[in-house]
Amino acid sequence: MPHDHHDHLSPSGHPYRADDDTPLSYWQTMEIAVRELLVEKDITTAEEINAQIDAMDARSPAIGAAVVARAWCDPEFKIRLLADASAASREMGFDIGPMHLIALENTADTHNIVVCTLCSCYPRNLLGLPPDWYKSRAYRSRTVKEPRKVLSEFGVTLPDRMRIRVHDSTADMRYVVIPMRPKGTEDLSQDALAALVTRDSMIGTGIATAPTA
Amino acid sequence: MGTPALANEPLAVGTSVRIRTLMPPGHVRAPVYLRGKTGTIERAIAPFKNPEQLAYGLPAKEHMLYRVRFRAGDVWDKNAENPDDMIEAEIYAHWIEKMDQSHAA
Known part of the structure; x- marks a missing residue:
């Protein structure tokens, strides 16, 4: 559990972002399942997926x-x-x-x-x-x-x-x-x-x- | 005023049109705030597959996509900030009724 700060700010002054300790949602599970299947079946690779994310971030x-x-x-x-x-x-x-x-x-x-x-x-x-x-x-x-x-x-x-x-x-x-x-x-x-x-x-x-x- | 017919023929720029008032569920791209409003064809874009079917993996029919221009005063009536400002949106042909020519502006 995160430490309970009364002002919700870190020592550097930034707001804390809660840890994502919640269970995966239906769609998150679906995304992981589809992605892993596509990689297992050699339709794409983890490298290709990361390259596409890099290309999107570069725009x-x-x-x-x-x-x-x-x-x-x-x-x-x-x-x-x-x-x-x-x-x-x-x-x-x-x-x-x-x-x-x-x-x-x-x-x-x-x-x-x-x-x-x-x-x-x-x-x-x-x-x-x-x-x-x-x-x-x-x-x-x-x-x-x-x-x-x-x-x-x-x-x-x-x-x-x-x-x-x-x-x-x-x-x-x-x-x-x-x-x-x-x-x-x-x-x-x-x-x-x-x-x-x-x-x-x-x-x-x-x-x-x-x-x- | 005659019953407006669905616009099956190509619509020329400037044609007066009305957006249909249907309320179907699903992935509909005709925004509710423009349904029942009248405007004019700003330009014809191209035929696109109907997203109302495409979104569900169904065989999708192509419909002509138009840009329709509305006067803010015709959309928001007295609440418009400036009635002569314009709102333009992309509307598929199957959502467009052609206004009766004798009543067209």
């Missing part, structure tokens, strides 16, 4: 940021990205798997924001794992109903004259927002521009970072 918003920065610099590429974002991402050499991707462009008149009200669909191959809040019931239920309030809590306040397009990722498509290119970035390289493209700006809960003077 990060830097992939999406590179795509956005290229779209800012290369108008022909942006046209291809808006027409077929999967093909345009593959053209840059990114292995996005079978993902069906749609790119949405923010403009002076329109701000795009992405949510999955039914579960937590997210363009993982382009942005890595979703943040915890993206999967929360609060974000999922509020974003379609009060997107302006949600955005203001992320520090983004939009004037009434701007239209918001909320994209509910309900089925087979995944979405990436192309944020507006910040002012004063005309002389920056594509790599330097990519560093301004945050994960949240590609979900639509943020905007691209202004360059440091």
Whole structure:
């Protein structure tokens, strides 16, 4: 049994996480059974499974940021990205798997924001794992109903004259927002521009970072 | 107003549509808050196998997948933050009714 701390903080100030001393759930047992069977029957190997986990963990918003920065610099590429974002991402050499991707462009008149009200669909191959809040019931239920309030809590306040397009990722498509290119970035390289493209700006809960003077 | 027909033919961008009001159990991808609401076709995507069958390992029929655009004011009525904001969602053809042309916006 863990020592009973009255304040639930470790000496270093972190909250304790309870040991997982509970029995396996039905689905955990099912996952282990299926995985072990697949290995025993030589359909896959433990090495292959670990390599896939490593590949999933290696995905990060830097992939999406590179795509956005290229779209800012290369108008022909942006046209291809808006027409077929999967093909345009593959053209840059990114292995996005079978993902069906749609790119949405923010403009002076329109701000795009992405949510999955039914579960937590997210363009993982382009942005890595979703943040915890993206999967929360609060974000999922509020974003379609009060997107302006949600955005203001992320520090983004939009004037009434701007239209918001909320994209509910309900089925087979995944979405990436192309944020507006910040002012004063005309002389920056594509790599330097990519560093301004945050994960949240590609979900639509943020905007691209202004360059440091 | 005539009874809306299920949209069997391809729907052009801008067509006025209504999402069906059925309440079936299972892995349904048409969100409840959009059922019975009217919007317009934003784009046709492609045919996909029906997840309502696919999720249970059943033989799945292909249905056209559309993106449908709704006005926030048409979805949330007076509770909309800004009635001219938009909500767009992917909806399969078998959830879409075409609005009577004489009543379409």
